[in-house]
Amino acid sequence: MIFIWAEDQQHAIGHKGQLPWHLPADMAFFKQNTIGKxxxxxxxxxxxYKKPLPHRKNIVLTSRTATDYPSGVEVLHSASEVVTYEQAHPDETVIISGGARVFKSLLPYVDTLLRTRVLHKFKADTYMPEIDYSRFKLVESTAHEPDEKNPYGLVFERWERR
Ligand SMILES: NC(=O)c1ccc[n+]([C@@H]2O[C@H](COP(=O)([O-])OP(=O)(O)OC[C@H]3O[C@@H](n4cnc5c(N)ncnc54)[C@H](OP(=O)(O)O)[C@@H]3O)[C@@H](O)[C@H]2O)c1
Structure with missing residues (x-):
């Protein structure tokens, strides 16, 4: 399975239930990598997200039931259910979009990390769990300079488990 997230220079990922930043270049990267998955x-x-994201199968990890979610949204209840679900869909790509609690519980199973580094420090209340990067190999790294729509530099990275 794949993780996709963006973190700042202190591994911050969230603030008050939202992203700490507005970065259209990273939103485009997220869209490009999650569509059809x-x-x-x-x-x-x-x-x-406010509503299910279009052109993707939306699956929520929660202790609640599917009746609490819009029709078409699937619900899973544990990390082991995610693993079973992935095994049951070998022709599909499963991509995990967080947050911190989800990443932490699925860390043993992840093969690919799509990490965006945001080159700034933000006020935050949610942080990426610690990852042992010696277990992964950096296979792609693309810098995106700040521009009029994206006030901070970004680095899009792809890591594969060794
Ligand atoms: N920068 C990024 O790339 C990025 C990515 C994702 C999220 N974020 C930010 O991170 C924050 C949200 O992260 P979070 O850690 O607070 O919340 P979260 O992981 O998105 O959601 C936590 C909830 O998910 C359910 N859950 C998580 N792991 C579970 C498991 N193993 N088994 C069953 N249910 C599980 C539980 O739901 P119930 O309480 O419903 O049972 C839990 O309360 C927001 O600020 C968001 O914007 C940032």
């Missing part, structure tokens, strides 16, 4: 999000992260 099975997107799994924690209930807080899913709530931050």
């Amino acid at each position: 099975m997107l799994i999000s924690g209930s807080r992260t899913f709530a931050s």
Whole structure:
């Protein structure tokens, strides 16, 4: 499975239930990498989207039931259910969009990390769990300079498990 997230220079990912930043270049990267895939999000992260994201299978990790979500949204209840779900759909790509709690519980199973580094420090209340990068290999790194729409530098990275 794949993780996709953006973090700042202190590994911050969230503030008050939202992203700490507005960066259209990273939103475009997220869209490009999640369209057509099975997107799994924690209930807080899913709530931050306001509605299911189009052109993706939306799956929520929660202790609640599917009846609490719009039709078409699937619900899973544990990390092991995610693993079973992925095994049951070998022709699909499962991509995990966080948040921190979801990333932490699925860390043992992740193969690919799509990390955006935001070259700034933000006020935050949610942080990426610690990842042992010696277990992964950096296979792609693309810098995006600040521009009129994206006030901070970005680095798009792809890491594969060794
Ligand atoms: N920068 C980024 O790339 C990025 C990515 C994602 C999120 N974020 C930010 O991070 C914050 C949200 O992260 P968060 O850690 O607070 O919340 P979260 O992981 O999105 O959601 C937590 C909720 O998901 C459910 N959940 C998580 N792991 C579970 C598991 N293993 N089994 C069953 N249910 C599980 C529980 O739902 P119930 O309480 O419903 O049972 C839990 O309360 C927001 O600020 C968001 O904007 C940032």
